[in-house]
Amino acid sequence: MDIVEVLKHTSPALFLPDLKATDKASALAEIVEGLVAGTSIQNPDTILQMLKSREHLGSTAVGPGIAFPHGRTLAVQRLTILIARSRAGVDFESEDGGPTHLFFVLVAPPQDSGHQYIKSLATLIDRLQDGDLRAKLRDAADYESFCAALKGD
Amino acid sequence: MHPQLQLLVALQDMDQMIRETEESREQLEGLGFKHEGLENLKRAREDLAGQIDPSLGSWYKRLTARFGHAVVPVVGNLCMGCFASIPSSFVSKTNIDKVQKCESCGRLLYWP
Numbered sequence: 001m002d003i004v005e006v007l008k009h010t011s012p013a014l015f016l017p018d019l020k021a022t023d024k025a026s027a028l029a030e031i032v033e034g035l036v037a038g039t040s041i042q043n044p045d046t047i048l049q050m051l052k053s054r055e056h057l058g059s060t061a062v063g064p065g066i067a068f069p070h071g072r073t074l075a076v077q078r079l080t081i082l083i084a085r086s087r088a089g090v091d092f093e094s095e096d097g098g099p100t101h102l103f104f105v106l107v108a109p110p111q112d113s114g115h116q117y118i119k120s121l122a123t124l125i126d127r128l129q130d131g132d133l134r135a136k137l138r139d140a141a142d143y144e145s146f147c148a149a150l151k152g153d
Numbered sequence: 154m155h156p157q158l159q160l161l162v163a164l165q166d167m168d169q170m171i172r173e174t175e176e177s178r179e180q181l182e183g184l185g186f187k188h189e190g191l192e193n194l195k196r197a198r199e200d201l202a203g204q205i206d207p208s209l210g211s212w213y214k215r216l217t218a219r220f221g222h223a224v225v226p227v228v229g230n231l232c233m234g235c236f237a238s239i240p241s242s243f244v245s246k247t248n249i250d251k252v253q254k255c256e257s258c259g260r261l262l263y264w265p
C-alpha cells in the first residue's frame with residue numbers, strides 16, 4: 001500500500017497539531033476526543049479502553065519520537081487514522097526513553113478486507129524511518145504541508 | 154449503552170487483540186512492536202470477564218466459538234452477523250434494560 005492510499009483514511013479534522021497532554025493517559029484521552037470530534041464515532045470509552053489495552057501489551061512508541069497507537073474495535077466501521085503532534089513531547093513510555101512528538105493513531109473495525117490496517121501501519125512505519133522527514137513533519141505548518149511532506153512532494 | 158454490553162464489547166476487542174497478537178506476532182514484531190505485556194493483558198481480560206453476568210458470559214463464549222465474533226454491529230437495521238433485519242423497536246438507546254440479541258442468529262447487538 002502506498003502513502004497516498006494510507007492518507008485517504010485521515011482528514012484535516014483528524015489532525016491535532018499540538019497536543020496539550022504530556023503524559024500517556026492524558027495523551028490517549030486527547031487523541032480519542034479528537035477522533036470523536038473529527039468523525040461520527042459514538043463510543044469514545046470503548047476506543048479509549050482498546051488503545052489503553054494495546055499499551056498494556058507494550059508501548060507503541062517504537063520509532064524515534066514517534067508512536068503508533070493502534071488496534072481493532074467494534075466502535076468503528078472503517079479504518080480511521082488520526083495524526084497528532086506534540087511540540088513539548090509526551091512521555092509515552094518509549095523504548096528509548098525519549099519524548100514522543102508524533103502520533104499516528106490507527107483504529108480499525110474487527111474485520112477489514114485485505115488487512116488494510118496492518119498494511120497501512122507497515123507503510124507508515126517504513127516511511128517514517130527517514131529522519132529528515134520526521135523533522136519536516138514536526139515543523140509542518142498545517143495539515144496540507146504535513147501530508148505533502150509525507151507524500152514526498 | 155447497557156453497561157453489560159459495554160463490557161462485552163471491550164471483552165471482544167481485547168480477545169481480538171490477544172488473538173491477533175498471537176497469530177501475527179512475527180509480522181508485528183518485524184515492524185518493531187514488542188509484546189512483553191501479553192500476560193498482563195490476558196490477566197486484564199480475565200478481570201473484565203469476571204464483571205460480566207455469567208449467563209451473558211457463557212452466551213458470549215458459545216457464540217464466539219461458533220462465529221468468531223459474538224457481538225456484531227447493527228448497520229442500516231441489519232444484523233451484520235447474519236444480515237437479518239432488526240426491528241426498529243430494538244434501538245439500543247431506548248432499550249437499556251437488557252442486552253439485545255438478534256432473533257435470527259442470537260448474536261449480541263451493538264449500535265455503533
Ligand SMILES: [Zn+2]
Binds near residue numbers: 233257
Ligand atoms: Zn443475526
